[in-house]
Amino acid sequence: SSGRRECYFDTAAPDACDNILARNVTWQECCCTVGEGWGSGCRIQQCPGTETAEYQSLCPHGRGYLVPSGDLSARRDVDECQLFQDQVCKSGVCVNTAPGYSCYCSNGFYYHAHRLECVDNDECADEEPACEGGRCVNTVGSYHCTCEPPLVLDGSRRRCVSNESQSLDDNLGVCWQEVGPDLVCSRPRLDRQATYTECCCLYGEAWGMDCALCPAQDSGTAQLYTAPRGPLGILTCAATSPKILITILQTSKCQQLKSQGQSQQRP
Ligand SMILES: [Ca+2]
Ligand SMILES: [Ca+2]
Numbered sequence: 366s367s368g369r370r371e372c373y374f375d376t377a378a379p380d381a382c383d384n385i386l387a388r389n390v391t392w393q394e395c396c397c398t399v400g401e402g403w404g405s406g407c408r409i410q411q412c413p414g415t416e417t418a419e420y421q422s423l424c425p426h427g428r429g430y431l432v433p434s435g436d437l438s439a440r441r442d443v444d445e446c447q448l449f450q451d452q453v454c455k456s457g458v459c460v461n462t463a464p465g466y467s468c469y470c471s472n473g474f475y476y477h478a479h480r481l482e483c484v485d486n487d488e489c490a491d492e493e494p495a496c497e498g499g500r501c502v503n504t505v506g507s508y509h510c511t512c513e514p515p516l517v518l519d520g521s522r523r524r525c526v527s528n529e530s531q532s533l534d535d536n537l538g539v540c541w542q543e544v545g546p547d548l549v550c551s552r553p554r555l556d557r558q559a560t561y562t563e564c565c566c567l568y569g570e571a572w573g574m575d576c577a578l579c580p581a582q583d584s585g586t587a588q589l590y591t592a593p594r595g596p597l598g599i600l601t602c603a604a605t606s607p608k609i610l611i612t613i614l615q616t617s618k619c620q621q622l623k624s625q626g627q628s629q630q631r632p
Contacts, residue, residue, distance in 0.1 A: 397424035429464025455482035540564035
């Protein structure tokens with residue numbers, strides 16, 4: 366067990382010959398870190414198990430540490446991110462720690478400790494149902510929900526509700542303050558989430574992770590504020606000047622009621 370050879374991970378996998386972490390490392394560098402086997406050309410010598418006397422003498426300071434130049438009392442952390450390059454944290458961001466390392470994965474992915482890579486989280490397999498009252502479809506990096514008619518998705522896109530009870534105002538979402546000519550939403554309000562109506566009346570041009578466009582308004586530069594919920598549970602917005610009431614109906618059409626002459630007209 367001397368010299369420098371290939372270091373293998375996940376040696377129980379059917380394609381273990383391809384599971385090469387590094388090609389030019391020592392037995393100790395391989396087996397005292399994340400390696401499971403060491404060798405060349407797929408002649409793999411299994412690393413000793415952590416409970417064995419062989420492991421104790423090979424890696425006296427435990428996993429992640431090496432003994433530099435035969436001085437048994439000294440120890441040196443292995444920089445796994447550097448030693449194994451992009452093999453130890455595939456599709457993620459590797460950060461060395463002592464001992465060990467951390468692998469940070471994007472949202473919707475988790476670090477698979479055997480495959481040493483960021484893999485998709487199957488939200489549909491979670492114990493908590495990801496889709497309330499509907500069917501969950503897993504996708505790489507996310508998931509989506511589908512509903513059996515006559516149920517439809519609500520504003521959260523995660524819940525199936527009957528058509529009548531669907532209300533865009535039950536859910537908080539991100540409020541986009543700008544929609545570009547290419548219909549790309551930008552400038553999200555970072556300080557708070559809002560319901561669809563709040564967002565469209567007060568702050569923004571589009572709402573939610575699906576970038577649902579707000580209805581067009583021609584209220585000019587009037588400053589809008591929310592009024593109490595009116596009849597039918599519809600949240601209304603009223604412009605202070607000019608005196609225009611704008612009601613966003615549940616059809617998400619914007620209706621403008623001119624109220625010139627009367628200052629306290631209500632919808
Ligand atoms: Ca380390
Ligand atoms: Ca997923």
